Amino acid sequence: MPERNPKALREAIAAHAPQLLADFDRHWRRDIADTYDLTPVPGFMARWWTEYALARNPELDAQVTDLEDQAAEADDTAEAHALLERAAHLRREAGHAEPGQ
Structure with a gap:
C-alpha cells in the first residue's frame, strides 16, 4: 500500500x-x-x-463482489443481510491495510 x-x-x-x-x-x-x-x-x-x-487483491475483490451479488439475488431478507455483513467485514479488513503492506 x-x-x-x-x-x-x-x-x-x-x-x-x-x-x-x-x-x-x-x-x-x-x-x-x-x-x-x-x-x-x-x-x-x-x-x-x-x-x-x-x-x-483480485481474489478478495471477487469474493466481495460475489457476496454482494448473492445478496442482491437473495429472496430472504435475513440471508441478504448476512451476505452483506460478510462483504462489509471483508471491506473493513481490506481498509485496515497499512502503508508498505
Missing part, C-alpha cells in the same frame, strides 16, 4: 488499478477540488483506500 495521502494513493491507483482512476478523479473533483472544501478528505481517503486495497 502507498503512503496514506491522496497524491500517493492516486499514483498507486494509476499504476496498479487503472480501472479505478476515472472514478477516483471524478470523485476528487466533485467533492474536493471543485468545492475547495477539504472537509471530505478523510472520508474520501477511507473509501478509496479500501477500493484500492480490494483492487490489488
Whole structure:
C-alpha cells in the first residue's frame, strides 16, 4: 500500500488499478477540488483506500463482489443481510491495510 495521502494513493491507483482512476478523479473533483472544501478528505481517503486495497487483491475483490451479488439475488431478507455483513467485514479488513503492506 502507498503512503496514506491522496497524491500517493492516486499514483498507486494509476499504476496498479487503472480501472479505478476515472472514478477516483471524478470523485476528487466533485467533492474536493471543485468545492475547495477539504472537509471530505478523510472520508474520501477511507473509501478509496479500501477500493484500492480490494483492487490489488483480485481474489478478495471477487469474493466481495460475489457476496454482494448473492445478496442482491437473495429472496430472504435475513440471508441478504448476512451476505452483506460478510462483504462489509471483508471491506473493513481490506481498509485496515497499512502503508508498505
